[in-house]
Amino acid sequence: MRPGQQKPITIEELRTAWFAFAQRKNQEGKVSEYMILNRNFELQNGTEIHLKVDNPVQVEQFNDVKAELLGELRRKLQNNKLNVLVEFVEVVGAKRLYTSIDKYNFLAEKYPALTELKQRLGLDTDF
Structure with a gap:
């Protein structure tokens, strides 16, 4: 893979790679990381992955695994411009x-x- 490589990706390819990573974390016994990764996300602008969490602690836990996740996604999908943005969204009324x-x-x-x-x-x- 060359620096700056940006192969167009589909949401299906992204979901496959993302959930394979999440499954691996689950098999490694890292349940909290699996719970954070095993949720829906959005792909915007072809390279921005938006993930919403409902707890500020989950933001910190995700940041611990973010570099490893990005490295794997970029390698598997052959797109060095991928980035993940995690956002804490408070559930109102729950x-x-x-x-x-x-x-x-x-x-x-x-x-x-x-x-x-x-x-x-x-x-x-x-x-």
């Missing part, structure tokens, strides 16, 4: 359900019949 009561209330709101089942069967939400 409520974390930590306790069993929170989980029950969420499901009961979504499925009203659950309240009746709980009463009929004499079930307890604290488990």
Whole structure:
């Protein structure tokens, strides 16, 4: 591969190379890296890969593997101009359900019949 080489790539080729890298990380036992890599991304301007994460820690974790990922993608796809831009996007309105009561209330709101089942069967939400 020559410096500055820029073979046009398709999103399918990129996805194949990207997810092969992610699978390798999973097989190596690097689950957090796999979880970051195993998500959708966009290809813009033919060389810019835009990846959105939902946690600022994931940005740091991605930056640890970014150089290795770029090296492999550039080599496999024969395009030295590829670049990955990672962006933290906060999920608005997503409520974390930590306790069993929170989980029950969420499901009961979504499925009203659950309240009746709980009463009929004499079930307890604290488990």
